Amino acid sequence: MxxxxxxxxxxxxxxxxxxxxxxxxxxxxxxxxxxxxxxxxxxxxxxxxxxxxxxxxxxxxxxxxxxxxxxxxxxxxxxxxxxxxxxxxxxxxxLGVDLEPGLSDLDKSTAVSIIRMAEEHMYFHVVMDRWGNDDVWPIVRDVYFKDIPKLPRLIITKGLRKQLMKGMHAQGLGRWTPQERMERLEPDLQAITQRLWHGPYLFGAVPSAADASVAPVLASMRSTPKPTALRRRIEDDKVLSGYIDRVATALG
Ligand SMILES: N[C@@H](CCC(=O)N[C@@H](CS)C(=O)NCC(=O)O)C(=O)O
Structure with missing residues (x-):
């Protein structure tokens, strides 16, 4: 009982x-x-x-x-x-949450394209800058795969890297030189910057879902553990760097 x-x-x-x-x-x-x-x-x-x-x-x-x-x-x-x-x-x-507060229908359709630009294009620049760069790769490898003991890590990650680079070659960006990649990325960065002249976030005064996608990709570019051209492009840019930090404070 x-x-x-x-x-x-x-x-x-x-x-x-x-x-x-x-x-x-x-x-x-x-x-x-x-x-x-x-x-x-x-x-x-x-x-x-x-x-x-x-x-x-x-x-x-x-x-x-x-x-x-x-x-x-x-x-x-x-x-x-x-x-x-x-x-x-x-x-x-x-659950009924509005992740695009105050956005018009037109803004929402633009947001779809900006999110795709960040996740399906800009993101792959980070992949190339980290996995495709011989100076950066050993650091990235030893951080990402630290749970695997050193010797097997070297063998396993060699295969993983090769496979990923094959994927990047098929995707296309893997065929571009670092300088060509920077030229290709520049219009994306300009498009983001252009919007930020109009407000602290991509769609004005308050953060929305697009900021949750774009800012982390820019932050990844800036946090690569070697001063690559890509990292320097973002960290030297006051508008983009300020934006990354503002979104991290608002949403982190
Ligand atoms: N479309 C997915 C992409 C997620 C994604 O690509 N995740 C990567 C890390 S950035 C991953 O888990 N990769 C593991 C792997 O490919 O083995 C999303 O939006 O969540």
Whole structure:
């Protein structure tokens, strides 16, 4: 026979389990090079969760293999797993959160293109600057893959790097010289800067989902652990650097 105190204890334990299930857990790559995560997509997810004002906790891992599409970020919530930063955004929006406050329909359509520009073009410049640069790669390798002991790390990452560079060659950017890449990226940076002349965030006075995508990619460019041309381009730019820091303060 349960006493009232036993019942209270059982009820509290039950409540804890329910809370744990309801609590959003973000599966993310750990903080790296002074950024909240090695992945700008993981930082984006953190910014969106903060913007949404929901309670969440982080679970850091360097191994994405068992998560959807073998990529991070992902969240677990209500016994479900949701992978991909954009699906995380959709999930948050189903909770009734507005991640584009005050944006007109026209702004929202522009935001789609800006987000794609950051995630499907600018992001690959970071990949090339880190994985494709012989000066940077050894540092990146030893930080990203620190969980693998040194000798197997050298062997495993050699294969991974080769595979990734093959992908970059197929994508196209892997065929461009560092200088050609800088020329190709410049219009994207100019487009972002142009918008920032009009307000502190991409769509005016308050941050929105586009800032959660764009600022982490710029921050990754700036935090590469060697002063590459790409890193210098961003860190020497007061508008872009100020913007990265402003978004981190508002959404981090
Ligand atoms: N479209 C995905 C992209 C996520 C992504 O590319 N994540 C990378 C890290 S930046 C990853 O997990 N890579 C692991 C791998 O390819 O093995 C999103 O928006 O979440």
């Amino acid at each position: 349960l006493t009232e105190i036993d019942k209270m204890g059982a009820y509290e334990a039950f409540e804890c389990i329910i809370l744990e299930l309801k609590m959003i857990t973000l599966i993310t790559f750990p903080p790296t090079f002074g950024e909240p995560s090695a992945s700008s997509f993981c930082t984006k997810a953190m910014y969106l969760l903060n913007m949404a004002g929901v309670e969440w906790q982080r679970h850091d891992t360097n191994d994405p293999r068992k998560w959807p599409k073998a990529k991070l970020p992902a969240i677990t919530v209500d016994g479900r797993t949701i992978g991909d930063s954009n699906r995380i955004r959709v999930y948050l929006e189903t």
